[in-house]
Amino acid sequence: MNVKTAHVRSFGCQMNKLDTNLVANALARAGFKFTSRASEADVVLVNTCSVRSHAEERVFSLLGHLKHIKKSKKGLIVAVFGCMAQRLGKELLEHEAVNIVCGPAQLPQLVGLVSKAMENKAGAVAVSSNIRSKHRWEEFNALDDFECAYDSALGETPRQAYVRIMHGCDNFCAYCVVPYVRGPEVSRAPETIIEQIRKLAESGIKQVTLLGQKVNAYRYTAGDRTYGLADLLYMVSDVDGIEWIRFVTGHPKNFGVEIFEAMAELPKVCPYLHVPAQSGSDRILKAMNRGYTCAEYLELLDKARAIVPTIAIAGDFIVGFPGESEEDFEATVKLVKRAEYKNCFVFKYSPRPGTRAEDKLIDDVPMEVKKRRNTELLAIQEQISARSNKKFLGQKVKVLVEGMSKKSHLNSTEKPDQPQLIGRTATDYIVVFNGPVELAGRFVDVKITRTSALTLFGELDNG
Numbered sequence: 001m002n003v004k005t006a007h008v009r010s011f012g013c014q015m016n017k018l019d020t021n022l023v024a025n026a027l028a029r030a031g032f033k034f035t036s037r038a039s040e041a042d043v044v045l046v047n048t049c050s051v052r053s054h055a056e057e058r059v060f061s062l063l064g065h066l067k068h069i070k071k072s073k074k075g076l077i078v079a080v081f082g083c084m085a086q087r088l089g090k091e092l093l094e095h096e097a098v099n100i101v102c103g104p105a106q107l108p109q110l111v112g113l114v115s116k117a118m119e120n121k122a123g124a125v126a127v128s129s130n131i132r133s134k135h136r137w138e139e140f141n142a143l144d145d146f147e148c149a150y151d152s153a154l155g156e157t158p159r160q161a162y163v164r165i166m167h168g169c170d171n172f173c174a175y176c177v178v179p180y181v182r183g184p185e186v187s188r189a190p191e192t193i194i195e196q197i198r199k200l201a202e203s204g205i206k207q208v209t210l211l212g213q214k215v216n217a218y219r220y221t222a223g224d225r226t227y228g229l230a231d232l233l234y235m236v237s238d239v240d241g242i243e244w245i246r247f248v249t250g251h252p253k254n255f256g257v258e259i260f261e262a263m264a265e266l267p268k269v270c271p272y273l274h275v276p277a278q279s280g281s282d283r284i285l286k287a288m289n290r291g292y293t294c295a296e297y298l299e300l301l302d303k304a305r306a307i308v309p310t311i312a313i314a315g316d317f318i319v320g321f322p323g324e325s326e327e328d329f330e331a332t333v334k335l336v337k338r339a340e341y342k343n344c345f346v347f348k349y350s351p352r353p354g355t356r357a358e359d360k361l362i363d364d365v366p367m368e369v370k371k372r373r374n375t376e377l378l379a380i381q382e383q384i385s386a387r388s389n390k391k392f393l394g395q396k397v398k399v400l401v402e403g404m405s406k407k408s409h410l411n412s413t414e415k416p417d418q419p420q421l422i423g424r425t426a427t428d429y430i431v432v433f434n435g436p437v438e439l440a441g442r443f444v445d446v447k448i449t450r451t452s453a454l455t456l457f458g459e460l461d462n463g
């Protein structure tokens with residue numbers, strides 16, 4: 001039989017990386033081989049993100065390129081899946097390059113759709129017709145089976161895996177497209193999650209990252225017991241072989257202290273928290289429908305630090321939300337200075353079709369102002385990180401090695417067996433050092449010799 005070749009691309013968040021891994025795994029089981037070049041593939045699969053218009057523009061530019069390749073390669077099949085597929089549905093099939101459109105809830109069907117399209121060359125659309133319905137049990141069950149069957153996914157980073165603990169989101173932040181493309185919040189059963197993690201541990205996985213749009217909202221009721229994220233952390237901690245446990249992303253609203261208590265008590269749970277504030281202005285937070293004030297957010301950070309003194313905290317901010325004045329922005333600057341984040345991500349507001357902000361508010365902050373606020377906030381955080389990272393100088397840190405750093409091609413040729421490697425600490429600091437590539441997927445100690453705002457640099461400590 002003629003072996004078919006697939007080229008897989010992924011845009012967007014960790015949830016998308018997980019979905020891409022599951023799809024790649026399903027393709028491999030179906031006998032597909034992989035290529036890093038679209039022009040050599042029989043099928044190109046693109047996992048897409050809708051969170052900002054820029055993410056969608058990048059996909060359209062890739063589709064333009066694929067349309068070009070198709071001119072000289074008539075049989076090429078292009079499948080678009082993920083959030084954009086759910087958002088645009090049939091409309092995407094009208095793009096000359098696209099053969100298959102498959103939503104996040106229809107992933108179990110994707111390989112079948114690809115095989116069929118290779119035979120009959122017909123287009124196909126599989127998306128949820130009523131994504132906000134809580135009763136799509138058939139879809140959820142099929143997804144659960146799919147995740148369990150393909151859990152030892154072909155991840156990019158050796159010995160690390162993502163595990164979804166919940167689907168969707170019910171928060172309806174005014175700017176956010178997620179509830180409309182990933183549907184309602186549904187938590188997965190703890191025994192399914194644990195079973196999956198046990199299998200991952202048996203296959204050599206050492207770090208699991210539990211994923212959800214609002215992981216601290218995880219709730220699952222079985223009989224007379226309701227499980228929350230903290231219960232799950234205790235259960236995952238009991239799995240032999242798993243050494244580090246992370247969870248992302250947290251939502252500041254209703255963050256139970258039991259989660260921090262579990263973090264303090266369980267050595268496997270990494271003292272790291274990603275908890276987006278989005279703004280420091282109460283007026284904007286209200287317009288965003290975030291459900292907390294700036295003071296409540298800061299109280300949460302104080303509580304986390306009181307219970308877990310070693311905790312490192314990361315945040316997200318949106319600048320230029322409709323109506324954001326200089327005064328509102330100053331409140332955000334004040335919050336960033338006060339929060340002492342390890343790092344934070346800053347995004348320029350991007351109106352998303354179908355969201356409340358796009359529907360009801362005017363995108364009235366000019367692009368130059370959004371850009372200026374973005375640069376200013378990042379510069380403030382950079383100063384904070386640069387200063388704070390100096391505390392690592394001369395210290396030894398434990399790192400889980402991810403692999404070669406992207407800059408390893410700049411290495412000196414004197415020691416070709418010691419390329420530049422990259423890893424992360426339990427607190428999620430990025431550490432760069434030289435060492436043998438075989439260390440990927442292993443825990444090592446690194447002595448820090450130099451620091452910058454984003455990175456710690458050091459030497460392997462073999463002692």
Ligand code: 5AD
Nearest residue numbers: 175176276316317318347348349350
């Ligand atoms: N515009 C800009 N940033 C956004 N985010 C989510 N939606 C938008 C939007 N419409 C940001 C938030 C979120 C992160 C994943 O993306 O900060 O935490």
Ligand code: SF4
Nearest residue numbers: 169171172173176178
């Ligand atoms: Fe979007 Fe808010 Fe849900 Fe996060 S919690 S995905 S920001 S709606």
